[in-house]
Amino acid sequence: MSQKLFVSAQEVAEKAGVSRSAVSRTFTSGASVSPKTRQKVLDAAEALGYHVNHLARGLMRNESGIVCLIVSEIGTPYRSALLRALTQQLQNSGKIAMLINTDRSDGSVDLALRQAIRYRADASIILSGLPDKSITDLCLKNGQRLVLINRDDDREGPLRINLDDEDAAARIATAFVRAGCRKLAFANSQAGTPSLMARERGFVAAAGALGLDVIVERFGHTGYESGRAVAQQLLTRKERPDAVFCATDLLACGFMDAARHQFSMSVPDHICVAGFDDIEQASWSSYQLTTFAQPVDMIAHEAVSWLAGDAARPENPSVRLHADLVWRTSIRGG
Amino acid sequence: MSQKLFVSAQEVAEKAGVSRSAVSRTFTSGASVSPKTRQKVLDAAEALGYHVNHLARGLMRNESGIVCLIVSEIGTPYRSALLRALTQQLQNSGKIAMLINTDRSDGSVDLALRQAIRYRADASIILSGLPDKSITDLCLKNGQRLVLINRDDDREGPLRINLDDEDAAARIATAFVRAGCRKLAFANSQAGTPSLMARERGFVAAAGALGLDVIVERFGHTGYESGRAVAQQLLTRKERPDAVFCATDLLACGFMDAARHQFSMSVPDHICVAGFDDIEQASWSSYQLTTFAQPVDMIAHEAVSWLAGDAARPENPSVRLHADLVWRTSIRGG
DNA sequence: TCGCTCTTTGCAAGCGTGTGCAAATGCTGC
DNA sequence: GCAGCATTTGCACACGCTTGCAAAGAGCGA
Numbered sequence: 001m002s003q004k005l006f007v008s009a010q011e012v013a014e015k016a017g018v019s020r021s022a023v024s025r026t027f028t029s030g031a032s033v034s035p036k037t038r039q040k041v042l043d044a045a046e047a048l049g050y051h052v053n054h055l056a057r058g059l060m061r062n063e064s065g066i067v068c069l070i071v072s073e074i075g076t077p078y079r080s081a082l083l084r085a086l087t088q089q090l091q092n093s094g095k096i097a098m099l100i101n102t103d104r105s106d107g108s109v110d111l112a113l114r115q116a117i118r119y120r121a122d123a124s125i126i127l128s129g130l131p132d133k134s135i136t137d138l139c140l141k142n143g144q145r146l147v148l149i150n151r152d153d154d155r156e157g158p159l160r161i162n163l164d165d166e167d168a169a170a171r172i173a174t175a176f177v178r179a180g181c182r183k184l185a186f187a188n189s190q191a192g193t194p195s196l197m198a199r200e201r202g203f204v205a206a207a208g209a210l211g212l213d214v215i216v217e218r219f220g221h222t223g224y225e226s227g228r229a230v231a232q233q234l235l236t237r238k239e240r241p242d243a244v245f246c247a248t249d250l251l252a253c254g255f256m257d258a259a260r261h262q263f264s265m266s267v268p269d270h271i272c273v274a275g276f277d278d279i280e281q282a283s284w285s286s287y288q289l290t291t292f293a294q295p296v297d298m299i300a301h302e303a304v305s306w307l308a309g310d311a312a313r314p315e316n317p318s319v320r321l322h323a324d325l326v327w328r329t330s331i332r333g334g
Numbered sequence: 335m336s337q338k339l340f341v342s343a344q345e346v347a348e349k350a351g352v353s354r355s356a357v358s359r360t361f362t363s364g365a366s367v368s369p370k371t372r373q374k375v376l377d378a379a380e381a382l383g384y385h386v387n388h389l390a391r392g393l394m395r396n397e398s399g400i401v402c403l404i405v406s407e408i409g410t411p412y413r414s415a416l417l418r419a420l421t422q423q424l425q426n427s428g429k430i431a432m433l434i435n436t437d438r439s440d441g442s443v444d445l446a447l448r449q450a451i452r453y454r455a456d457a458s459i460i461l462s463g464l465p466d467k468s469i470t471d472l473c474l475k476n477g478q479r480l481v482l483i484n485r486d487d488d489r490e491g492p493l494r495i496n497l498d499d500e501d502a503a504a505r506i507a508t509a510f511v512r513a514g515c516r517k518l519a520f521a522n523s524q525a526g527t528p529s530l531m532a533r534e535r536g537f538v539a540a541a542g543a544l545g546l547d548v549i550v551e552r553f554g555h556t557g558y559e560s561g562r563a564v565a566q567q568l569l570t571r572k573e574r575p576d577a578v579f580c581a582t583d584l585l586a587c588g589f590m591d592a593a594r595h596q597f598s599m600s601v602p603d604h605i606c607v608a609g610f611d612d613i614e615q616a617s618w619s620s621y622q623l624t625t626f627a628q629p630v631d632m633i634a635h636e637a638v639s640w641l642a643g644d645a646a647r648p649e650n651p652s653v654r655l656h657a658d659l660v661w662r663t664s665i666r667g668g
Numbered sequence: 669t670c671g672c673t674c675t676t677t678g679c680a681a682g683c684g685t686g687t688g689c690a691a692a693t694g695c696t697g698c
Numbered sequence: 699g700c701a702g703c704a705t706t707t708g709c710a711c712a713c714g715c716t717t718g719c720a721a722a723g724a725g726c727g728a
Contacts, residue, residue, distance in 0.1 A: 006476045019708045049472050054452045055389045056684040080414035087435035099433040101421035118388045138383050142340045257619040285591040286620040353678045390715040
């Protein structure tokens with residue numbers, strides 16, 4: 001590739017009639033340059049189309065400005081909303097996002113973290129899956145910060161951001177009971193993600209405390225189709241439930257659609273439905289789903305500000321955020 | 335930051351008892367190393383947790399392996415689906431995606447491209463917005479490849495991937511007519527994106543050729559709420575349309591919801607609806623939307639394989655892909 | 669064993685940047 | 699004009715890697 005190379009600080013220096021260090025200092029905040037030379041450099045840089053090489057800068061400073069986002073199922077409403085918030089806020093704080101898609105095999109989170117190390121990312125934010133301990137240790141040892149979102153892991157070192165899933169589940173249980181429901185069900189996927197399991201656990205426990213049993217049904221992976229499948233299971237029983245808490249809004253949408261169009265049931269008259277995430281579709285008038293809002297902006301804020309801050313950081317940082325209940329019409333009363 | 339630095343090739347070399355070049359060559363495909371030293375190096379690297387520094391490698395090779403994805407409205411179903419396909423295929427071909435969110439101001443696409451230059455990205459793929467000519471020229475001059483997806487721009491140099499929007503619009507017009515519709519409408523946003531305008535233009539033209547007028551209504555930006563707003567406009571007219579082609583599935587979902595729940599109309603009995611993109615929600619049983627499928631995997635494939643290929647590339651590369659009509663129940667007949 | 673060829677290895681230069689250090693410059697007050 | 703000081707500037711080295719080049723080693727037929 002003998003293509004024209006990028007213009008370097010050397011060339012700018014020559015054009016501006018100053019030393020290369022002057023150029024470097026012009027583009028380094030907090031460095032000592034006189035306004036006069038600074039202007040000369042800026043002019044020359046503009047004329048030549050010079051841009052600091054962040055690869056080289058990262059090499060020198062041992063700080064690349066890159067933050068890896070490790071995600072699966074990017075196309076999903078909740079994931080993409082979180083992605084949006086994260087990239088936005090990372091950019092605001094001068095970082096840049098590297099996106100790694102882990103839809104493939106199972107060890108791919110580890111592969112992704114390896115990639116993050118290769119590019120000397122300052123940090124990695126994991127939205128899906130859970131990496132092996134050996135690899136997270138490697139990251140931490142190399143000074144790479146780690147954030148786990150909704151992973152609910154108990155390992156030391158990374159920042160762990162979680163929601164009050166169990167508490168939310170308890171709140172929705174009482175809401176169901178208050179709406180007059182007595183035959184509760186929980187719709188889950190088979191993903192077994194910590195946060196999904198926490199919701200299930202919390203719901204079953206809270207219902208138990210209220211003296212009610214819960215029919216738990218799990219199917220496939222966490223999407224619309226699984227919601228339909230679970231509806232198939234739950235609504236062909238002798239005794240249909242009169243309230244179902246779906247681990248996820250996508251499951252809830254699938255469930256509602258099946259209940260209405262396949263079983264001719266009315267929500268909330270025949271059955272109350274609640275979800276989790278507050279994806280955009282939950283507010284669409286076909287669903288009007290009562291659900292818990294993932295505070296994506298706050299999650300992103302917590303993550304990014306923790307990355308930015310180099311103040312004394314606790315040994316084992318952990319944040320638990322509150323999921324607000326968004327009340328719509330998929331539950332009676334309110 | 336006096337934290338333990340990453341382990342370097344030097345340390346691996348010492349541990350393995352070879353020269354630093356041997357280490358480098360071990361991790362460079364196509365380099366000449368004897369199997370014996372290679373194994374010694376690999377063992378040492380594994381033991382020390384060594385990973386090639388891609389920043390430094392990129393600096394030397396003048397090829398970073400980074401591809402910038404420049405996107406706005408990441409949370410949107412179509413965008414995130416495209417993002418998924420692109421990251422997937424980029425990773426398969428050994429590249430890595432850098433994600434830049436341009437939701438902010440208007441000049442932010444230019445800012446994003448500047449960022450791409452700073453990180454010496456090998457290429458940038460633009461999914462939203464249109465950069466200034468001066469900045470794309472700068473990219474091209476520096477040997478950075480450029481891909482414009484659905485931008486329909488006529489500038490030279492970048493690869494432009496577009497769909498046959500106008501033809502698709504014509505196909506749906508005849509489908510409407512065949513379904514017995516005579517009062518056609520087109521629902522658009524005010525974004526004015528080339529592809530959206532092409533659909534509008536094509537629909538109006540095709541309808542005209544069939545001897546029919548089209549009521550065109552535009553509102554806000556390209557989302558669900560705008561679909562509702564357009565429905566408000568169209569369905570309070572003296573003469574309601576009996577078929578509406580929405581520039582986007584999101585618009586169509588909003589339109590359908592308003593038509594049904596606010597105007598108590600039945601789709602497709604009272605009004606036929608079609609969309610564009612084939613987002614996941616279009617297949618949900620609440621919508622069952624007839625729409626055109628964006629061939630996201632094929633788009634991603636075209637983009638990525640063009641980036642990978644260094645064969646003789648045409649002066650002014652352009653690809654036009656076909657959007658398949660996905661027939662569901664939002665149009666009568668079929 | 670000796671040439672010959674082919675492979676492997678180490679040396680050293682270079683990629684584009686940041687930054688400590690010492691020299692140079694500018695400024696102030698006498 | 700000059701000492702004293704703060705600010706600016708240039709030099710040179712470092713960062714971790716790739717790669718051309720020449721030297722060293724391996725393999726082989728006679």
